[in-house]
Amino acid sequence: MMSIVSPNFKNISRHTIAMDILMYYAKERGYVKEELAKAPSLICLASDNWNSEHTNDGYIYITVHWVDKHWKLQKRIIRFRALSPPCDDFLQTILNKLSLLFNVYVKKFKSTSSSLVGSSNVSDNDPVDSSLHQHNVNMADLGGDYDEELELELNSQIDVLDYWSKSSIQYNELSLLARDLLAILISTVAFESAFSMRKKVITPLMIHLSQK
Secondary structure: OOOOOOOOOOOOOOOHHHHHHHHHHHHHHHHHHHHHHHHHOOOEEEEEEEEEEOOOEEEEEEEEEOOOOOOOEEEEEEEEEEEEEEEHHHHHHHHHHHHHHHHHHHHHHHHHHHHHHHHHOOOOHHHHHHHHHHHHHHHHHHOOOOOOOOOOOOOOOOOHHHOOOOOOOOOOHHHHHHHHHHHHHHHHOOOOOOOOOOOHHHHHHHOOOOOO
């Protein structure tokens, strides 16, 4: 039938199509790995659920967020799978794995920063507080000339990334700290489903860190 409609049409088998899709997936996966390896800032994870509008099937996916060297927001979906009801057991498995990973992180953090924690009044039971204390110590090396010049009118319309992009040369060390902190904030801002066909609102919301 297709040969009548288009004489130049070449029939492709399902096996060939499946192989092409897997090859394309492997190639794009390699690109994402290279991007993540070159990321200059913290890489933050965000998870969200999505329901199909036609079948109401549930899915869960994980997105990575980071700020690249050009101070542009980057986001990639790195994991996607069906979420079949009931989801309680599956979600509990995820919680258990996250708890295990966090405990490993706490143990590793304590072993690599025992000298810092031991010489301060920060609680040994909170690696986050210890990390913030380290940032405060490092801030002393930046000098006190930043305070007045960094004052600006904060509002929901300010483009924070654009500001730090223009200020990164003058405030190099401080801009690196800002990029890491902004990467964390980006992953906590509410965003539209990655599979929504409506107008995307991710980038404007994340750039301005607005909740509306």
